[in-house]
Amino acid sequence: MVEKIIIENLCIDYGGVHALKNVSLSVKEHEILGIIGPANSGKTSFLRALNRLNDLDLSSHLSGSIYLNGKEINREMDAEEVRKKVTMVFALPIPLPMSIFDNVAYGPRRHGTKDRKRLAEIVEKSLKAGFLWDEVKDRLSSSAMKLSGGQQQRLCIARTLAVEPEVILYDEPCSGLDPISTAKVEDAMRELKSRYTQILVTNNVKQAARVGDRVAFFLMGELVEIDEANRIFTAPKDKRTNDYLTGRFG
Amino acid sequence: MKIRAKSHLKISTQTQQKIAFTFLGIASILVIVPVIVIFVILIQKGLPAINWQFLTAMPRMGMRAGGIFPAIMGTLYLVSGTIVVALPLGVLAAIYLVEYARQNFLTRMIEVAIVNLAGVPSVVYGLFGMGLFVIYLKLGVSIIAGALTLAIMILPVIITSSKEALQSVPRSFREASLALGVSKWQTICCVVLPNALPGILTGTILGISRAAGETAPILFTVAAFYLPRLPKSIFDQCMALPYHLYVLSTQVPNVNPKIQYGTALVLVGIVFLLNLVAIIVRSHIRSKKQW
Numbered sequence: 001m002v003e004k005i006i007i008e009n010l011c012i013d014y015g016g017v018h019a020l021k022n023v024s025l026s027v028k029e030h031e032i033l034g035i036i037g038p039a040n041s042g043k044t045s046f047l048r049a050l051n052r053l054n055d056l057d058l059s060s061h062l063s064g065s066i067y068l069n070g071k072e073i074n075r076e077m078d079a080e081e082v083r084k085k086v087t088m089v090f091a092l093p094i095p096l097p098m099s100i101f102d103n104v105a106y107g108p109r110r111h112g113t114k115d116r117k118r119l120a121e122i123v124e125k126s127l128k129a130g131f132l133w134d135e136v137k138d139r140l141s142s143s144a145m146k147l148s149g150g151q152q153q154r155l156c157i158a159r160t161l162a163v164e165p166e167v168i169l170y171d172e173p174c175s176g177l178d179p180i181s182t183a184k185v186e187d188a189m190r191e192l193k194s195r196y197t198q199i200l201v202t203n204n205v206k207q208a209a210r211v212g213d214r215v216a217f218f219l220m221g222e223l224v225e226i227d228e229a230n231r232i233f234t235a236p237k238d239k240r241t242n243d244y245l246t247g248r249f250g
Numbered sequence: 251m252k253i254r255a256k257s258h259l260k261i262s263t264q265t266q267q268k269i270a271f272t273f274l275g276i277a278s279i280l281v282i283v284p285v286i287v288i289f290v291i292l293i294q295k296g297l298p299a300i301n302w303q304f305l306t307a308m309p310r311m312g313m314r315a316g317g318i319f320p321a322i323m324g325t326l327y328l329v330s331g332t333i334v335v336a337l338p339l340g341v342l343a344a345i346y347l348v349e350y351a352r353q354n355f356l357t358r359m360i361e362v363a364i365v366n367l368a369g370v371p372s373v374v375y376g377l378f379g380m381g382l383f384v385i386y387l388k389l390g391v392s393i394i395a396g397a398l399t400l401a402i403m404i405l406p407v408i409i410t411s412s413k414e415a416l417q418s419v420p421r422s423f424r425e426a427s428l429a430l431g432v433s434k435w436q437t438i439c440c441v442v443l444p445n446a447l448p449g450i451l452t453g454t455i456l457g458i459s460r461a462a463g464e465t466a467p468i469l470f471t472v473a474a475f476y477l478p479r480l481p482k483s484i485f486d487q488c489m490a491l492p493y494h495l496y497v498l499s500t501q502v503p504n505v506n507p508k509i510q511y512g513t514a515l516v517l518v519g520i521v522f523l524l525n526l527v528a529i530i531v532r533s534h535i536r537s538k539k540q541w
Binding site: 051053056058080081082083084085087088090092094096097106107110111156159160163 | 352422423425426427428429430431432433436440441445
């Protein structure tokens with residue numbers, strides 16, 4: 001498979017406090033890479049570096065290289081260009097305070113799609129891909145804030161799909177959801193595999209096992225191990241991975 | 251030892267509470283007493299003066315008779331001019347301070363300056379406006395000079411309330427928008443500003459109602475003592491309610507007190523109306539607020 005993202009010697013610190021130390025790994029096209037690790041292991045910093053959301057934190061400092069399709073994202077691309085191709089679904093669902101339709105149409109509209117019919121098509125397609133269409137098709141003009149938590153999170157996925165990204169990052173997308181909503185979000189992720197590269201940060205080791213093709217284990221800002229999901233869960237090479245997976249800490 | 255020394259002063263906590271509540275209650279009542287007294291006196295003495303002619307006629311006989319139409323219109327002109335200048339300037343400054351400015355020495359100085367501007371006495375603004383706009387920029391004693399002076403006076407109010415409104419928009423909204431590859435400026439226009447608008451409007455209206463009632467800033471910059479016609483352009487002088495009231499009360503002998511109170515009532519009425527609009531806007535938005 002083609003390597004979609006290549007990360008070389010990535011280091012991040014926030015005002016001198018190291019969050020990530022010398023991480024090198026690559027993400028293959030159309031795979032789901034699960035990232036696990038205890039709190040403060042640098043998972044979220046890693047994810048936010050991939051679409052340059054770390055730029056917003058003025059105290060953050062980054063070194064190393066991140067290549068998307070062979071282009072270095074910090075030196076050879078605009079932040080907007082990166083974020084359009086590498087979108088992000090956050091831990092808590094963040095619907096914008098507008099209607100369901102407007103939420104999904106928000107990205108395409110800002111990127112210049114004005115035609116109503118075209119927008120309607122994009123919204124329908126995205127909501128279907130996000131497994132939400134059947135639940136909301138009759139009330140697209142009602143407020144997105146009235147949806148349940150799980151629906152809101154799938155709306156956020158649909159919203160990111162509407163800008164036609166290449167990579168989707170998930171930052172613990174199910175941390176606030178019940179098991180049934182979680183299952184629906186996971187279904188959506190599996191369904192999206194054929195078209196998108198996905199990176200899933202999760203606190204839930206079992207979730208990484210359920211949906212991840214490969215899994216990376218982060219600890220204290222270092223990448224301890226990255227391997228095929230079935231191998232890392234059955235025969236981890238590093239003792240620390242084994243300890244974490246068996247619940248000795250974390 | 252200390253505990254024992256205090257013990258003979260002991261009042262039961264219940265009594266303490268009662269005393270505290272009594273004082274708190276008295277303090278709250280004292281706050282509203284002046285408001286009520288002012289309104290009662292104004293309505294009692296001013297209402298008989300108010301009729302259609304009083305509101306729409308020119309003053310006659312050296313302002314001892316007739317209406318206060320030019321003063322009402324003058325105040326409305328000034329208020330509109332002030333909004334036109336202060337609202338964009340204040341909102342843009344607030345956007346810059348909240349969204350773009352880095353926390354450094356300069357930003358902190360600007361913020362300190364804004365806080366201090368809010369405390370400058372209005373007569374100083376009046377003299378400043380005369381010096382800068384009337385004399386130095388040669389605008390003359392005119393509506394534009396007065397509106398600019400009032401605008402500078404209420405800028406701190408507008409900037410401060412706009413900043414608070416912008417800051418109250420959750421950071422997550424901004425990130426959600428940015429994460430879709432939407433630019434920062436588009437994010438501000440499409441997500442941040444619409445959600446901050448009610449707060450910005452409330453602050454603006456409160457600033458405007460202050461501008462409508464001030465005498466000192468317009469004293470040297472715009473207000474005409476007696477001008478029984480409407481201004482023709484923004485470079486004309488005009489009458490204004492606060493100054494007209496001051497003139498009626500101190501400069502013109504033998505004025506029927508009915509007219510004085512009537513004028514005061516109209517002025518207070520306009521300010522009160524503006525505040526009411528602010529309150530309605532705020533409560534309307536709060537009921538619609540979804541986060």
